[in-house]
Amino acid sequence: MSNLKIGIRDVIKELDINKNKVEFTNDLNLFLNVIAFNESTKDYYDIVKEKFDDYMGKWELDIDISFSIISKYIKSRKLPYKIAKDEGFEQIKSEKFIISMLVELYAMKIIVENNENSKEEISKFIYGEFIKNGLNINEKDIILNDLDYLFKDVKLFLICRESLINRKEEINQSLNKTIGAIEKRKNIILNLNYKINFQENIDQYMKQESLQLKKRIEKLEKDVELNNILIAEYMDREIELQNEISKLQKYNIELIGYGQEQYAKALVDLVRNMNDSTNGNLLDRLYCYSKGYEEKSLIFVAKNLFNVLRQVGIYPRETIRIGENVSIEEYSFYNYRLNKDISDIKLCEGEVVYPAWFYNNKEILKPYVTIKGE
Structure with missing residues (x-):
């Protein structure tokens, strides 16, 4: 297999272990853990080869053939143990690596000392002991995944526990060395219990x-x-x-109402002013004139009408004198009121016939112009 990130199932498959897979897992796991604490000066891999038959002999495997897959498994799952053996605990930079070793070895010790096959109970016990000893780690860091095989079947648990009991001294030695390394690193003393109350x-x-x-x-x-x-x-x-x-x-709402009231008042005032006797009853006379009655003073009516309009700010102004001719170029027709559309004519002439109209000095109507010719 080319991938270094492999698990125990890959090892079992590669080595063609078809029976007693849980027992094989337990034996291999125990073997790879405790040989990291072997007193030999040889490196980890050499000890694996040298001690393989002592721990794994019943499986009748050739270590020279099996070593390739086992070494990959070591790099994937047992690297902290290899570093601890070859370089010393002080070279393990990750504290989680050391904690993972402590948790795994401590769990093996607890299983040896107690007939307890509950992963949850053992995890709680380990966490409680760590807290009591000032080893403050998160409960989620109490990981027993590599020991999952122990907790799936009571019968298999008892068989695996017997194998652990047979290696009790080696487990104790491995655990004590790991505890010592952590005490040195954290400058604390650990007094861990093994019997579960x-x-x-x-x-x-x-x-x-x-x-x-x-x-x-x-x-x-x-x-x-x-x-x-x-x-x-x-x-x-x-x-x-x-x-x-x-x-x-x-x-x-009040403002709109006020505006409407003022507008209505202004219209009423304008009508009253235009029909006031002092202004010559302009509306009355214009009404009668529109009905056909004779009006002798039409000029008087007109002048008074403009006087009333001027009082409210409306007045005509000959900005261009009435009767004057003007030249109307393209677009300049906007300056006039015209008697017909000349938007399609570029240049024409016209005559101013009506003035511009203003309200409070603001032009509101342009001068009215009639266009000459067609």
């Missing part, structure tokens, strides 16, 4: 869980309190904004 372990675990839960609850309560404050502030601000919007809407 189930109630004490459960109580310790529940205490830790209770403390963590309490901290989480306190944090959540603070978060909820802060969120409530923020929500209250936002709601207060929303109410303020809604009140402001309501005030503005009311003001706009």
